[in-house]
Amino acid sequence: MSKIAQTPEPPYYAVIFTSLRTEGDNGYGEMTERMVKPASQQPGFLGVESVRENIGITVSYWSDFESIKAWKQNAEHLIAQKQGREVWYKEFKTRISKVENHD
């Protein structure tokens, strides 16, 4: 159950991942659960918000760009990314952005 993430004062980074799923689970649910812990233990991880209806939006928050790059290269995450491209997602977009202010 997703909540509104508690993040520090800007600047920090947000990775906006928007996706459209293929039909069927194909191990997707198991993978998302398996990814939560290593992601949240990454240095620089600040929080995550995730919602899915017809499309899914997952926004993860990070202290800096280097932490995002490190998570992108994580071994387990690389396997999940490959499965995502090949099996789980019909279409997706990843946007890396710098949060300049919030209220």
Added chain:
Amino acid sequence: MSKIAQTPEPPYYAVIFTSLRTEGDNGYGEMTERMVKPASQQPGFLGVESVRENIGITVSYWSDFESIKAWKQNAEHLIAQKQGREVWYKEFKTRISKVENHD
């Protein structure tokens, strides 16, 4: 029905609005429909993605920061923001971020 937004090459801006609703509709559905057209007609508007389950995430994309400020000051939108704070949302967070790259 939300889709993945088609956005130009970065840089551009993303407004990440995460919210937790109060119980009941209280005119919320009507307002969101009423806001779509004026928002999408604003100069600098690039697209929007929106999903709600327990929390809602709406990400709107803009060409520049000035366009975001102009939409925030739009008369109809100011009324909706006031209703949002007083009636529709238990909790919300608005983050303004600059998209630096995407794939």
